[in-house]
Amino acid sequence: MRAFFEAIISYPFMLRALIVGALVSGCCSVLGVPLVLKRYSMIGDGLSHVAFGAIALATALGFAPMAFTIPVVILTAFLLLRLSENGKIKGDAAIALISTGALAVGVMAVSLSKGMNTDVYNYMFGSVLSMSESDVTLSIILAAAVIVLFLCFYHKIFAVTFDESFLKAGGMKTGAYNMLISFLTAVTVVLGMRVMGALLISALIIFPTMSAMRLFKTFKKVVLSALLISVVSFLVGFYFSYAYDAPTGASIVVINIILFLIFSLIAKFKK
């Protein structure tokens, strides 16, 4: 444990990873609450595949990965929202179509260019320790923006999630708030890819909310406890991966699974 703290103090990349990871875990968990409750859990998963495809494409074509990926993922998030709202294609099918399609494009791009390089590998499985300083700065700014926007629209996000038709009847443009949720999710997914990897990021969105909902029954408590669960899981997972040389993303998810099981058990005994 002591070596861990010494490492954080003496290696700036450790400290950076810690800050970015905690912020991104926070973003994922608070956004996870409306996403899970609106039954949009798989959007995070779909978007992460799209992000992977976009990054592979950007690397193959020589674009800057983040600058290319963020707008692509935001556009996809809006498209998914439109598709699932107008009901022509069922929401889950729309997500599956787009995510597998993007994954295929990504794999093609990788194999037609240089093959699997470390960059692409990092985005698939996460590499919070190898983040450059500029990436870290960008991530911190974006994560802070996500949290501030979430706070400013907290009450409206709650209301849109609970009963959209009531707000629509009252003349509110609920579409704008749905777009806001999609937008924030898109940004968070791209950020989270550096920490968790494209394959695991949606775990960070879904697990904390599900754990929190076992024990807490009001919106505020669920949001706050999901936030806490997520950040604690990150810190413990991060320490575990340092101490036992395990992959960071997977360690964090394993801690989340354990917490979910504990919370479910407590809920069972409380009944």
Next chain:
Amino acid sequence: MNLLKCENLKMGYDGKAVFEDLTFSVEKGSFLFVLGENGSGKSTLIKGILGLLHPISGKFHWEGISRNEIAYLSQTTEVKKEFPASVGEIVLSGRLTSKRFSPFYSKKDREKAKESMKYMSVEDLEHRSFSELSGGQQQRVLLARAISASARVLVLDEPSKGLDSKVTEELYELLSHMNKKHGITIIMVSHDMAAALKYASHILSLSDGRNKYGKTDEVLFSSEKEGKR
């Protein structure tokens, strides 16, 4: 005074009409029951009234009322079962439709919400979870939300669905009280003929091409008086 006027309304999905040539108006302070069989277009009409679905032709003319004074009470069965939300959070959210820009609730908003909870006698449940309440309590909470939204028109889509008859009766009494004492106009879709007879001031009866509209006794007791078709 007319609150809402509809002339030669035609509504439906993908260009296919569910009903057409519907003409009626809702007077301020009336208690309108919309009756009709399944598939007669009751819910379609409600969606139109709420602005969730645009008519194919014709228009809803609202007079002297703004959009945020219309409140919708969904069926409690529509509200998701496991949703974590406290009664306080829900009632307070009624305030949102009248405040567009401020991200946080003011003291006045909280007072109004408290008042509404008191009025519906759910103030003791403020910190309870909505999902743990009984059907009747849930209805009261949703009504409290409508009151906290300062609603002048209340639109309900089969509110008695999934409630037992005692709770349903209570709900009608509450609505009747809000209607008579506070002049809140009520537009309600229902199957319940007996309740319509007891509580409605006006009835709109939808049935394939034979739509009737008028005062309760006119519609129910004179089969020859046909609405415009």
